[in-house]
Amino acid sequence: MEGVVLGLLAALGFGGSAVFARLGLQHMRSTTGTLASLLVGTVIMLTLALALHSDEILAIGGVVFLWLLLTAIINFPMGRLLNYTGVRLAGVSRASPVVGASPLFAIVLAITVGGESIDLPTLLGSFSIIGGLFMVLSQR
Amino acid sequence: MIATETARRQLVLGYAAALGAAASYGALTIVGRKLVTDYETSPVVVTAVSMVMGSIILGAMFHRHLATDAVGAPKRAWLWVALAGISATWGVGFWYFALSRAPVVLVAPVAGTHPLVSIVAAHIFLQRLERVTLRTAAGAVLVVGGVAIIAIGRG
Helix, strand or coil, X not given: CHHHHHHHHHHHHHHHHHHHHXXXXXXXXXXXXXXXXXXXXXXXHHHHHHHHHHHHHHXXXXXXXXXXXXXXXXXXXHHHHHHHHHHHHHCHHHHHXXXXXXXXXXXXXXXXXXXXXXXXXXXXXXXXXXXXXXXXHCCC | CHHHHHHHHHHHHHHHHHHHHHHHHHHXXXXXXXXXXHCXXXXXXXXXXXXXXXXXXXXHHHHHHHHHHHHHCCHHHXXXXXXXXXXXXXXXXXXXXXXXXXXXXXXXXXXXXXXXXXXXXXXXXXXXCCCCCHHHHHHHHHHHHHHHHHHHHHC
């Protein structure tokens, strides 16, 4: 039960973020909205990380640093900026289900690049996601 | 006619951007997992440090946009994007907290319902800006259902 409540609180945060972004992005570019929202989040997250894991942050090595840089590039100049651009241009209700289909892309990468195998639940879930995407994207 | 064509083009670009975001977040899952499992880096550290790096990169690329929009955008717009940032951080925080207390097989499908949260919130709070259709809601249910099936199946 605790996991469900905490998971729902996470969903509330992710879902609410897109709605707040839609309201703000009426008056500014997606680039500005992405940067401003990221700066606010960074202050909060960095404070939390320094309070809990300052030793680990100071001990980050070269290889991990490069992986973190890759994570940052994929997450923010790509992921969040494209997400907010989608929300700004297509609207929350149309962009959110498309962005929510990200596990489909993770699975495609895991199978093609990571060499993982596909099983029946993955196949069924993928068909469901593709069907949902088709319903949203084929709408005029 | 021109207005309709512009709106259609805007919609197509919006969908393309959203698909790009989904692909990025999908790739992020693979890269993030490598950092957390292979290099045993704390998820909080991964998130915080990557946010700092992301801020620096985006700041270097778009600081001029920030400066020009700072003049034109109303104060409430800044409040909304600040809340978007806080809300996203709230989501990430509870995501990791949930994973520390419950198995991913339970947390992932529940947290994966966020498109439905967005749609319900948009229907309630954004009626002036956009209309939520039955087709969109049904599509979102299929997407969320698919994510749940995969998360439970692979768990």
